[in-house]
Amino acid sequence: MKIWSKSWKASKKPGKQRKYAANSPVHIKRRMMSAHLSKDLRAKHGTRSVPLRSGDKVKIMRGRFKGHTGSVDRSDIDRLAVYITGIEVIKKDGSKTMPPIRASNVMITDLSLNDKRRLSKKKKAESKIKINS
Numbered sequence: 001m002k003i004w005s006k007s008w009k010a011s012k013k014p015g016k017q018r019k020y021a022a023n024s025p026v027h028i029k030r031r032m033m034s035a036h037l038s039k040d041l042r043a044k045h046g047t048r049s050v051p052l053r054s055g056d057k058v059k060i061m062r063g064r065f066k067g068h069t070g071s072v073d074r075s076d077i078d079r080l081a082v083y084i085t086g087i088e089v090i091k092k093d094g095s096k097t098m099p100p101i102r103a104s105n106v107m108i109t110d111l112s113l114n115d116k117r118r119l120s121k122k123k124k125a126e127s128k129i130k131i132n133s
Contacts, residue, residue, distance in 0.1 A: 021080065029077045033103045041108060045119055052082055052103050055112030060084070062105040069109065073098065082106065 004023045011017060021032060034049040035058065042048060052058070052075055059069045070086035081100030088096045111118070 026077060029080060032080055033075060033077060033082070035103050035106050035108050037111075038107055038109045041111060045111075047119075050108065050111070050119070052106070052108070053112055053115075053118075055114065056108050057110035057112075058082075058084060058106040059109050060087070060101060060105060061107050063101070065099075065101070075103075076100065 004020070004025065008020060011020075021029070024032070030051055034051045036042075036049050037045065037047065038059075052072055054072050054074055056072045057069065058072060060066055065087050068084075068087055070084040073083045073085045075082045079100055080102065082103055083098040084101060084106075085098075087098060087101070089099050090096055113119075
């Protein structure tokens with residue numbers, strides 16, 4: 001049975017942090033799949049990070065493929081990983097496969113705005129703040 005607490009705040013212990021992430025429900029894991037925006041996108045949209053989606057263009061900031069760019073092919077919410085086109089490893093049998101990359105290790109350089117509501121909630125919240133102040 002999964003035990004997950006909404007009121008859990010933090011722990012120094014990495015094992016507890018991993019357990020919290022592993023046992024969290026899908027709607028919380030979706031928020032964990034967020035990545036930072038590039039400086040120009042940050043200024044344009046007024047937010048630091050957004051959840052990744054397939055079609056977003058990203059730059060890898062950490063790890064073996066640091067500096068490479070590509071678009072998100074698919075995201076695996078259970079593994080908290082994304083798969084990027086153009087990034088491949090050759091397995092021992094000679095076949096090629098896309099390695100999983102953590103969402104926190106990439107930076108979004110171009111957003112896929114096929115869904116009109118993707119950033120609309122953020123804009124609504126900003127407009128309410130501007131009206132009230």
